Amino acid sequence: MKKFINNVDDILTESLSGFAAAHSDIVSLNLEPHFFTRREKAENKVAIISGGGSGHEPLHSGYIGYGMLDAACPGHVFTSPSPDQMLAAAEAVHAGKGVLFIVKNYAGDVMNFEMAAEMLPFENATVLTSDDVAVENSTYTTGRRGVAGTVIVEKVVGSLAETGADLAACKALGDKVNSRTASMGVALTSCTVPAAGRPTFDIDETELEMGVGIHGEPGRRREKMRNADAIVADLVAAILEDLKPTQGSEVLLLINGFAATPLMELYLLYNSAAKLLQAHGLVISRSLVGNYTTALDMAGASITVTLLDDEIRQHWDSPVHTAALRWQC
Amino acid sequence: MKKFINNVDDILTESLSGFAAAHSDIVSLNLEPHFFTRREKAENKVAIISGGGSGHEPLHSGYIGYGMLDAACPGHVFTSPSPDQMLAAAEAVHAGKGVLFIVKNYAGDVMNFEMAAEMLPFENATVLTSDDVAVENSTYTTGRRGVAGTVIVEKVVGSLAETGADLAACKALGDKVNSRTASMGVALTSCTVPAAGRPTFDIDETELEMGVGIHGEPGRRREKMRNADAIVADLVAAILEDLKPTQGSEVLLLINGFAATPLMELYLLYNSAAKLLQAHGLVISRSLVGNYTTALDMAGASITVTLLDDEIRQHWDSPVHTAALRWQC
Amino acid sequence: MRTEFILAAITAVNDAVLNSEAELESLDREIGDGDHFINLKRGCATLLAMREELAPLPPADVLQRIGMKLLSTIGGASGPLIATFFMTMAKVEKAGDISTLAEISAAFTASVEAIKQRGKANAGEKTMLDTLIPVANTFSSLTAVNAEPTQVFDAIQQAAEQGMLSTKDMIATKGRAAFLGERAIGHIDPGARSSQIIIHTITELAKQHQAA
Amino acid sequence: MRTEFILAAITAVNDAVLNSEAELESLDREIGDGDHFINLKRGCATLLAMREELAPLPPADVLQRIGMKLLSTIGGASGPLIATFFMTMAKVEKAGDISTLAEISAAFTASVEAIKQRGKANAGEKTMLDTLIPVANTFSSLTAVNAEPTQVFDAIQQAAEQGMLSTKDMIATKGRAAFLGERAIGHIDPGARSSQIIIHTITELAKQHQAA
Numbered sequence A, B: 001m002k003k004f005i006n007n008v009d010d011i012l013t014e015s016l017s018g019f020a021a022a023h024s025d026i027v028s029l030n031l032e033p034h035f036f037t038r039r040e041k042a043e044n045k046v047a048i049i050s051g052g053g054s055g056h057e058p059l060h061s062g063y064i065g066y067g068m069l070d071a072a073c074p075g076h077v078f079t080s081p082s083p084d085q086m087l088a089a090a091e092a093v094h095a096g097k098g099v100l101f102i103v104k105n106y107a108g109d110v111m112n113f114e115m116a117a118e119m120l121p122f123e124n125a126t127v128l129t130s131d132d133v134a135v136e137n138s139t140y141t142t143g144r145r146g147v148a149g150t151v152i153v154e155k156v157v158g159s160l161a162e163t164g165a166d167l168a169a170c171k172a173l174g175d176k177v178n179s180r181t182a183s184m185g186v187a188l189t190s191c192t193v194p195a196a197g198r199p200t201f202d203i204d205e206t207e208l209e210m211g212v213g214i215h216g217e218p219g220r221r222r223e224k225m226r227n228a229d230a231i232v233a234d235l236v237a238a239i240l241e242d243l244k245p246t247q248g249s250e251v252l253l254l255i256n257g258f259a260a261t262p263l264m265e266l267y268l269l270y271n272s273a274a275k276l277l278q279a280h281g282l283v284i285s286r287s288l289v290g291n292y293t294t295a296l297d298m299a300g301a302s303i304t305v306t307l308l309d310d311e312i313r314q315h316w317d318s319p320v321h322t323a324a325l326r327w328q329c
Numbered sequence C, D: 001m002r003t004e005f006i007l008a009a010i011t012a013v014n015d016a017v018l019n020s021e022a023e024l025e026s027l028d029r030e031i032g033d034g035d036h037f038i039n040l041k042r043g044c045a046t047l048l049a050m051r052e053e054l055a056p057l058p059p060a061d062v063l064q065r066i067g068m069k070l071l072s073t074i075g076g077a078s079g080p081l082i083a084t085f086f087m088t089m090a091k092v093e094k095a096g097d098i099s100t101l102a103e104i105s106a107a108f109t110a111s112v113e114a115i116k117q118r119g120k121a122n123a124g125e126k127t128m129l130d131t132l133i134p135v136a137n138t139f140s141s142l143t144a145v146n147a148e149p150t151q152v153f154d155a156i157q158q159a160a161e162q163g164m165l166s167t168k169d170m171i172a173t174k175g176r177a178a179f180l181g182e183r184a185i186g187h188i189d190p191g192a193r194s195s196q197i198i199i200h201t202i203t204e205l206a207k208q209h210q211a212a
């Protein structure tokens, strides 16, 4: 394992401190327990809080700021944060209109946020993101994972919250965006959890992992390496199979890098995916390409498609000012 | 070599097309010869044009747009673009006030831009960036390389050009920013040039390359892997040795990833570098952390420090709207 | 339940967990995200550091503080589940001293029940419950017939081991391994294995205290 | 200089470059950025595709078109330098037919001089000039004494080889290898080697044409 670190035990604190220092115009860091808030507390809005294991940067701390999150709780690497963090973050940012948690659907995150929600003295609700179509959905199982589509949910809900909308409306829009969003990912290499010091899975030069999440967990299947168009075709097929969009639907296309895949390749994937979606009669009216939801140092990428409507498009386009997403302000 | 590609020969065109499609609100792509321009031609300003080998994305095409470049010429991977590209780009964006080329100091780039400048029917000037302090400067040699500091030069000069400043003023500010900017980089892995299909250099788990550029060329020396603070101390020492800032100087600190190093590590480096600069009595008033000048799929990072003054700070802060840098608009 | 025993168990479990580093890490690497050992180690280290603070407290408070502390230190899926276990034990202990084996068994069953609620899971889903549920069943049926303590501990150890091993052939329906579908088959669940190690360690300790 | 010979040289040089793939690639990987072979290959392939278009043209136009085409296809450091060579050859040819060996030698010297100007470089800086300058010198001194063509070609080949080999022990002061400082020592310059291969190929071809 070769990484820019001092001691494995200090990675998180040092990295969070660096983030806080580099973006001190946008965020503040609380150290015990760990959570980030906006530098200026927002008033008269639902407090939007997310969080999850670290290692997915810029998710979630990079999305704190005007038009998106009020606070984020970073856990240890790939480990859900704990209820005390969420409670303290909620205490810090609650502005009288309730708290909305945006939680990626993993057993650990769900349970920790659930316990926080049970203890929280404020009105609250939770949007569970579950956009990963690599996993079959079912009410009897843990169900689908939340992956890169979470960024879209956070942006859109964050925008609505900024208008003063109430908790129920924010929750409803979050659920709607999640239900109209589908993602699937592919890994070319494993990632290395710093404390473990070795790659989570072994994979050779001729193979890829299809249907991976964002934790270095193995995907649905190991396959022979193929060319980009063939890989994209499989990912897009699974996404469209899930979304079943009608001809002429307007979509947002996100090509998300897992961290170690260069922009040159991500744009090549965009080119391939966009052509395919257009061939299916879809209109790509919004795009995002880059490392928005990562998996430590993994090489790979995911494709996310969101079916837009006027409401979602409007809230996607609205001003946002965070470390990782910024426009119109 | 495991990359998201179809045919090695098509990578560039496919990736450029993806970039153009994903950012069609900002840029237009011309295919023969290859160059990007702003979607809307700007009037009444010096035309700012950059370019260089591909593989450094988002440099330079990601910096086209209001407040920065008017056009960029992408060469093949790590290969300078050729004069016909620069001539065609200049023809497309020249707005009667002359053309300023911003060129990273490499023999190939310098000669190709020089030949274009000689053939160009418009008034023109060139700013050569040479911020890499890993290389000793000398008028008898090729001299220092231009690396990540180029982004800062492009941002600041781009802002001045937007005010209608004349060619001489833009050239002078570019030279000034370059002379107040110093960078140095370190690689943990090599990159793989797609057409070559294998890593440019071999390096094992216990080593790093100190003083590398952005082309997978070997650095100044091979060293044993050390902790982040020790690596940062060496980079910062070389930078300060060059800039010789006075106590209390105000600086911009850029931690630039070479592509495969995750944000978590880049922020950890920021934390380390910021503390060191502060201990040297410097005031970090502006920051940038991310993959802004990359080297294909290399793991590694560089540190860049620019000595600010009122003029540079003002042009750094001014509105910019490009694919990779956007604020205040 | 005595505070002294709980403190001794903390030390013993910490040792046992540290000794299983390679195995636990690789189990969670195979069908999870590789952090289960690290999560447990962090929890154990925190409890170890709390021993002095816990020593003077009554068992109900000790269990409650352990639960709250683990809730804020372990994180992940195992954190809230293990914390829930201790918080339920604390609640039962608070309601009335747990001292006989039968009482401990009842408290254990209630705490496992609380894990099931929290995780919305049951036996056969390839989780720690595949160790814990058989243990709870064995524990209560043997204490119901007033079996000898050593007999009870041996039976618990056996049930834990069988339960843990049974996860190997399962498809997971809860937790991270659920994302793997059939690829999870052939791998023991890390939480099932760590629970079994912990139960084995505590029952061994109980046997020693019994003998002494 | 005859168009026919130039076209034959294009084919021969293309073959020679392709045959040196591994070597050229690894030389530029060691002290450059690994693309020198790819750049040359791209240039050769483009010229190959132009042969039909070039065939009916007078040599001056052929050389000029080659220069312009290489300028827009090779890129990098070698692109403008090689292009400058051809554009200068074209200029000299245009000014007055180059046909005798002495005339070719003068044109060659002028073209190498143009490379020196364009690259602001000279002998001893670990570049292609360490092959080209000794070749120009040998070429002109032997044609000045009216040496036999084969003698001239053999001497050129030797000078090219020696020049190319001499780069091995140099520190570079121009081009990418200059960034390496002392680490460049022990490696032959890729441009020096490719120039030597090309010169060797063309002189071999000239010897055959001579013999025929």
Ligand SMILES: Nc1ncnc2c1ncn2[C@@H]1O[C@H](COP(=O)(O)OP(=O)(O)O)[C@@H](O)[C@H]1O
Pocket: A078, A079, A080, A107, A108, A109, C028, C032, C033, C034, C035, C036, C037, C039, C040, C075, C076, C077, C078, C079, C081, C115, C118, C119, C120, C121, C126, C127, C128, C129, C174, C175, C176, C189, C190, C191, C192
């Ligand atoms: N819903 C659940 N109910 C019971 N146990 C669960 C549940 N989800 C996960 N687990 C247990 O948690 C273990 C994983 O713990 P850990 O690795 O610490 O957390 P995470 O899965 O969040 O990384 C699994 O091996 C499994 O035994």
Ligand SMILES: Nc1ncnc2c1ncn2[C@@H]1O[C@H](COP(=O)(O)OP(=O)(O)O)[C@@H](O)[C@H]1O
Pocket: B078, B079, B080, B107, B108, B109, D028, D032, D033, D035, D036, D037, D039, D040, D075, D076, D077, D078, D079, D081, D115, D118, D119, D120, D121, D126, D127, D128, D129, D174, D175, D176, D189, D190, D191, D192
């Ligand atoms: N200033 C210069 N003068 C002469 N030759 C040069 C100069 N700079 C570089 N070269 C030659 O160019 C070669 C490298 O060419 P190439 O790899 O195609 O371009 P780049 O260095 O831009 O990647 C070097 O090996 C050297 O021989």
Ligand SMILES: [Mg+2]
Pocket: A053, A077, A078, A079, A080, A108, C033, C035, C036, C076, C077
């Ligand atoms: Mg985890």
Ligand SMILES: [Mg+2]
Pocket: B053, B077, B078, B079, B080, B108, D033, D035, D076, D077
């Ligand atoms: Mg090159």
Ligand SMILES: [Mg+2]
Pocket: C028, C032, C033, C034, C035, C036, C076
């Ligand atoms: Mg785990």
Ligand SMILES: [Mg+2]
Pocket: D028, D032, D033, D034, D035, D036, D076
């Ligand atoms: Mg080269």
